[in-house]
Amino acid sequence: MVSNEVNQYIEKIIPARSEQVLKIEQYAKLHNVPIMELTGMETLLSYVRLKKPKRILEVGTAIGYSAIRMALACQTAEIISIERDEERYNIAKENVESFHLENRITLLFGDANELQKQVENYAPYDFIFIDAAKGQYQNFFDHYSSMLSPDGIIVTDNVLFRGYVAEESGLESRRLRSLVKKIRSFNEYIMQHPDYQSSILPVGDGMMVSIRNS
C-alpha cells in the first residue's frame, strides 16, 4: 500500500536492532512466519511507549517477535500472549527465554476463542494487541474488550489486508472475498462503536487504533 521507496527509506533510518532481535527477523523470513513489517512495528511501539502499559494482552504470539519488541520498548510492561499453533508457541517460548523475558511475558497455548477464563485471571489490560486470524477479529474484540481498563487502547493489525479491503472488485477466490467482507464489516463496526474513538492507519498491513472513551 505504501510505496517501496518510502518503506525502504524509513527502514534505512530506523535505529539499529540488536543481533538477537535480527536473528528472530531472519528466522521468520527463512521459515515464512508472518511477523510485522518494520514500519508497522515502529508504529505499534510508538503507542506502547506513549501509553507505558502495565499489562498488555496480545492475541496471536506467532514466534514471539512483537511480544519481545513490546517488552523491550516498555520495561515495566507485563505481557500475556496467546498462540494456537503449537510449533510457533514452542519457538516463541524459546525466543522469550533467550531474552530472559519469561518473568514479563506469559505465553498461553490455545485458541483465543476458548481461553477467556485464563486470560481473565490476568485482567485488566490497559493495552490489547490483536494480530491473529483475521476472520475472527469481531469475536476477539468482543471477547476481550471487556477486560480493557477504562483508559485502555486496542490496536488491531491487518485491517486493510494487503489493500484488498479497499478494492471494489477483482478478488477471484471466494475464500478471499469472504474474508475481506468480514474485515470490512469489523472495520465499520469498530469505527461506529460508541465506546471507542478509532483511526485506521495505512501503515504496514493496516492498523486500527481504538481508544476507549473515558
Added chain:
Amino acid sequence: MVSNEVNQYIEKIIPARSEQVLKIEQYAKLHNVPIMELTGMETLLSYVRLKKPKRILEVGTAIGYSAIRMALACQTAEIISIERDEERYNIAKENVESFHLENRITLLFGDANELQKQVENYAPYDFIFIDAAKGQYQNFFDHYSSMLSPDGIIVTDNVLFRGYVAEESGLESRRLRSLVKKIRSFNEYIMQHPDYQSSILPVGDGMMVSIRNS
C-alpha cells in the same frame, strides 16, 4: 505515498464530522490552504486521545483546523498555537471563535523562531505538534523541545514531503533539492536523538512521532 483506493476507503468509513468542521475543510480546499489530510488528522488525533495532554503547543496554525480538531478530541486540553501569516492568523481567530474555543486555544501571531519567550510563558507542554515551514524543523525542534514535559510527545508532520524525501534522484529544482536535504538531515537527527524514541509513519505527508525517554 498511500494508494488512492486505500485513502478513499479510510475516508469513507471515518465517522461523520460536524457541519462546522466540514465548512473549514471546504474553505481550505477552495482557497488552497494546506490543511492535514483526513488519514493524517485521524492518526494525530489518536495520539492526542491516548495522551490526553494538558497543554499542547502547535507550531503552524494555518487557519486553525488542526487546533480545533485537537481541542474537540480532548476536552481538557489547552492549546497554544503559532502562525506567522497574518491573513491565516485572522481567519484562524474567527474559526476558533465560531467554535467558542477561545478559552482553550490561544493563538500567537509571529515567527516561531522569534516567539520563544512568549511560548515559554505557557510551558511546559506535554504535546508539541510541528506543522510549519519544513526547512526550519531542526530550529523549531531545538527551540521548543526544551519546553516539553518529561513524559511528553512531539509529532512532526510532512517529514516525507510527498515522498520526495525517499527518492534517490529526479528532483529538478534546486530549491526542492535543498529542502529535501534539510528534511532528511532532520529525520536522521531525530531518529538518532538520545532523548527520544522516534518512529516515522508513512501516513498523510509523513509523520514523525517522538516520545521522550522518561
